[in-house]
Structures are given as C-alpha cells and as structure tokens.
Amino acid sequence: MAFELSKESVQSDFIKKIEELSGEEISACYHCGKCSAGCPSAMAMDLLPNQIIRAIQLGDIETLKTSNTPWICASCVTCYVRCPRGIDLCSIMEAVRQMTLRTNKDHIDIKKYTGELASLPPIAVVSALRKMSS
C-alpha cells in the first residue's frame, strides 16, 4: 500500500510531540544511514533506525506503531556519537516508545505477580514489562 503523503501528515502534531519529548530536530536527518550502519541491534529490527526517523518525517504513524525497532533499541548511543548532524536517535526512540506507553495500554496486571517480582519497586517492573510486551 502506498503511503498517502500530505501537508497534514508532514506537518502533524505527532512530529511536534516527538520533537518535544526527545528534544531533537526531526528535519535535521538527511538519511546518510550511519546510525543504521553501526547499530549493534539492527539485525533484529524490522525497520532500520534511520527508517524510524523517516517514518516520523513523513508522519507515517502506522509504521511506527507496528515496528519492533524502537523496542529493540538498547539505547547504547552508538548512533548518536556517530551522527554527522548530531541527532540523538536514542532520545527519539525513547520518545516513540513513550508515545505508545502513554496510551496506557498494559498487557499484564501487576497485582497478579507474587514472590520475587512482588518485592521489586513496582515502577521498575512495570517499565520492564511494558518494554517487553508492548
């Protein structure tokens, strides 16, 4: 299916929100691919890291929702230290994750857990499980 590009998609509030959450300038990326070339987790990702930025630039929210890439990103910062335009892609990945997390959709009920898990700080467990299960 072709993506329907429009002024509404490329000027959408979604992009502004990602920029606000990450503190990064999405339009700065010119797709040299250095982030994707050096990403140690790229082999497990369904989209390359720069393609995540591309989807944001185009306002292609559906692609972002379904991609496993932001969840596989380990925030190792290899991309950021190498980016010729100084973009902190890790922060953008986190912003994309946050956009999903902030929909408050949980696949598990923390109260059902007992034993060792129950003794950990609930926020740590929730964060870890959200990341694993979203």
Next chain:
Amino acid sequence: MKRMGLFICHCGTNIADTVDVEKLAKKFESYPGIVFSTNYKYMCSHPGQALIADAIKEHDLDGVIVAACSPILHETTFRKLARQSGINPYQCEIANIREQCSWVHKDKEKATAKAEKIIKSIIEKTRLNEDLKPIEVDVTRKALVIGGGVAGIQAALDIADAGYPVLLVEKEPSIGGHMAQLSETFPTLDCSQCILTPKMVEAATHPNIELLAYSEVKSVDGYVGNFTVTIEEKATGIDWDICTGCGQCSEICPISVPSEFEKGLGNRPAIYTPFPQAVPNKPIIDSENCLEMKTGACGLCVRECEAEAINFNMEPTYREEEVGAIVVATGYELYPIMNLGEYGGGEIEDVIDGLAFERLLSSSGPTNGKIRRPSDGKLVKDIVFIQCAGSRDPEKHKPYCSRICCMYSTKQAMLYKHSVHDGQPYIFYIDIRSGGKGYEEFVERAQREDKVIYIRGKVSKLYRENGKVKIAGVDTIANKPIELEADLVVLAMAMIPTTGTEKLANVLKLQTDANGFLQETHPKLRPLESTTAGFYLAGCSQSPKDIPDTVSQASGAAAKVVGLFSGEYLQLEPTIATVDEELCSGCGICISVCPYSAREMDIGKGIAKVNEALCVGCGACVVACPSGATDQKNLTDEQISSMAKAILKGEKES
C-alpha cells in the same frame, strides 16, 4: 650526423609498470645517432627537466626525444625546455608510450617491444627534422562576444576593462539572458536583477563595448588573430536611434500574445520590450502578430509615437567587422517539457518547468510574486519539485547531470515557503548534488529551517484528480510507494544547448560534443578554448553550469583573449604544408580537400600556394597532391617512410 638524446619517463607507475623502461634505456644506448639514453620517474618534474637540460649541454645534443605521455600534454613543456637549453624547439619530439602503449596493454614483454618501435620511429623522424621558426602574424586587437547572457556580459566587460574594444552580439532584443528571468539566486538569495542589471547597463555604456542587440553572426572567415565576421542586425521595425523608449507604443497596441520572457504565463503586445529592465530599453515589432504588418489595418502605435521612430518596412542590415578573437557564450535552454509525457508535460497546466516557476516567484512576474497555479489562479498550498526531469536518463532523454537543478529546486522550495508560510514543498530527487561553496549548508537550511521534505526516488506518473495533480512516486529510504496531491508541480528539466548552437557551430566551424555542447580542447589543460584556435568558450554553451561557475569561466575566457591581444604578434606552429613550385602542376586538388581554406591558387605562377596563417598542418593536401609537390614540414614523405621502416624492421613479410 645528429647527436640525439633519449629520455624515457616512468610516469610514476603509469608507464614503468607495463614497459621495461630500464631495459629500453640501456638498449638504445647503442642505437645509431643516440649519444645519451636514460630513464627517470617523472621527466616533466623539475629534476626531470634539469636532467634533460644538463644532458643537452654535457653531450652537446642537437636532438631530443622524450618517450612519455601524449604530445598534447607536454610537447610544449619539453620544446620550451629545448629552446631554453639552446637547441631549436622543433628538434624536440615526443614518443607517446603511455596513451598509445602502456595504458592500453597488459603484457609487459609485448608492450616493451611496442614501446621500442614507437621510440625508434620517433628517433628516425627527429634525425631528419629541420630547424623551424614559429610563424608570426599580426593580431586585430578587437574581440567579438557572441551571446549577451551573464557569461557574454562578463567576458565583454573584462576584455573592455583591459582596454580592448569589444563587439557584444545578442540575438534577442535585450541582453541579460536567462539570468534576467530568475527571481533570487542560490546560495545567497540575492535578487538576480540586482546583480545582473547593473552589469547590463555597464556593458551597454562601456566606452570599449559596442552592443549589437537583436543581431546574429552570419559568417566568419579568417583565422586566429584575423577574423572577418558578418553580422546581421535584424529588422526591429523601430529606429532605435530616435526611439526614446517611452513605451507608449506598447501601451496602445491592441495585440496580446503569450510572452516568451514570462514563459507563457503572462502576455505581451506585438510591439514590445521583453521586460522593463531590458538593455537596450527599446521595443521591437513582432511581425508575425502585428496587425498592421499582417493586414495593414491598425497603425495605432505610429500615431502614438511622438518620435516617429516606427518603420514597418525596415529591412535587416549587414555589417562586416574585423576581430582577433571570438568568445562564444550562447547559453542554454530547457529540454522541452512536452518530452515528459508521463509527467503530464504540456498537457497538465499545473505542471511547469523551473524557469516558468522563476517567473511565478519573481516580484515583477505575471503574478507579482504570488504563487498562483496557472490553471485557475488559486494559491498553491502543496508544491512538488521533481529533479532529473530529462537528466541522468541515457535511455530516453539526456545522459548527463544538469548540475544546477538540485540547488535551484532547493532555492525555489525555500522561496515558496517564505512566500506561503502554511504551504508544503516536497522535492523528489535521485541524489542531492550540492557541490559548491555554501551549497550543502544551503540544502541543510532548506531541510531544517524551511522543513522542505526531500523524497529520495523518482516519480512514476502524474495525472489530474479532483482538480489537483496526483503524484505517484516512491520513497526509497522508507522503502514505500508514495502518493500525494499537489496544486503545482515544477519539473527541473534538463539543460540543453540553445537551439541555434548547432547552426552557429557550423558557421564558426566549432566542434560539439555528443550532447551538442561546444567542445573544449581539453577539460583540464585548455578548458576555455574551443578546438579551433581563436575561439573561446564561456557559460552553458560548453556544459551546464551555475552563475558563479559561468562568471568564473567568462572571466577566464576574457583573460585568454587579453593574453592573445597583449603579445606584439601571434606565433603559429610552423609544422605546416609547403609547396615545391617546380613540381606543382596547379591542378587545385589541394584547394578542394583543405578543410581550413588554407590553399589558394597563385594565378600568376599557376601554382597552389599555402596560406601560412590558416594552415594547421593536418596533412590532407599532402596526401591528395598527385604530383608529390606538397610536403609537410618536419613530417615529410621521407620522414614518414623512414618511420615506417623503423617500425616494420624485423617484421615478417606476409
């Protein structure tokens, strides 16, 4: 007996990897006539040249053979060295063992054997060389510049500023060229008119420049330093000498036809100046559309003209001029939009080319700088720019990159965004080529500040849908087909030489390349010179280029002309044809075969002479002469025969 020295160059590894230079140098030590033979890594370098100079003195040489690259590269270098070392420069010859040997062969043994034969043949040629002196001819210190775009204007101004008279010939009614049509220019966003119009005025008022607008060069005779040109001053229908340029004739004219200057997006009358800042600011009559000239039933302008300058019966006039050098700056035009049917070129009104969009952007354009689409005048909210429209497409269109489109589309997208703040520009591209001072930064600015969306991928088709233009393309970075709707689509059409370039090249006897651009002698060694002596190239007639490069090239061409004019006389190569008057029967075959009009009949003597200034030593007449009366200096029949013998010696007869 001649005392010759042989100097074999390694050219780094270019020659030495394929030809055993050490072995050859050793072998030639005992060759008849060779009194010194050596090899060196770079013979053209300072130590290499010093080696030759020392050897000439030490061994009292009167002949030098340098076995190296093509004579096109360094024959001049080594002949100059020979002259400085006290021997006649025409006793120095080049044996080309690089282009004609090491570069085209792999087998070292066979290549070495071939190099040996090449060197032998050149030794045999040198053995019979005579001392020659360059031919000296006078120079007419006046230049002709053909084309009044920014290239021609710059070249004319630079030559004129150096103190030499210039004839500036422009075929359109005004100088300025395409640059006059542009809105603002990358990467500084200066207004094009602000840079150009002062230059146009300066060219028109410079005491050393005579401006001939609405004129064309019809013929050129002669040779470098001494050309005779015929120029047609086309009939303007108006006596420019008495016209005051008040413009009342244009106002009263009832005719309205699409304006060429406005790329058809605006209209003009039949009596018109192409644009308000035109230089000269005098109108012409378009005879095809003038009512009076078609039917004799108008004449409104005649009544309006207080100066009584209008003359419908004006005829073109012709004048002859003597010039010493000619700068050809005939510019470019855009590949016709009609050729891109899949993009709706010529069919969809809201698909236009880059120059037409410049007129929409221009504050003095048909929409006063408001970006309105041609179909219904609606303000444009979504705009798509498509790169490489006809360029980089060797299968169907032009194989080359037009070089300026990436930058001007970026500029246009930027200017659009500055004009329509809530609009959105998109650029479909294959590669962004932003090589140039401040260019990459300019593209970055478009991406980051003006939020221009760059989409890497070609568009497959454009079509009308819901009153908009629908675009089907691909984003090869997102790896997805893309669809979008736009109000206006701008095609960055390929740049091609102007329609008249081919015809003019025939008139001037200039070589063109596979794409019709004028051919330079060598891209690096002589990029400003045409393959015919005395003609210099500037601007897009040679290849697509932007304004900074065009102006630089024009100034460079002007410097070449000034260099030619600054000598006391001109030196021409003496390796030309000669005639043995005793043998010549006056049959005239040589005259018919000479491509340079250098052979002429001496009626008194009944023989065919050689015009030394015109002859370039091509050898056509030497071959054609049935009496064996014509020979070429330092490439005589005897020399050719001994060269052939040297090469064939030892070969089996077949």
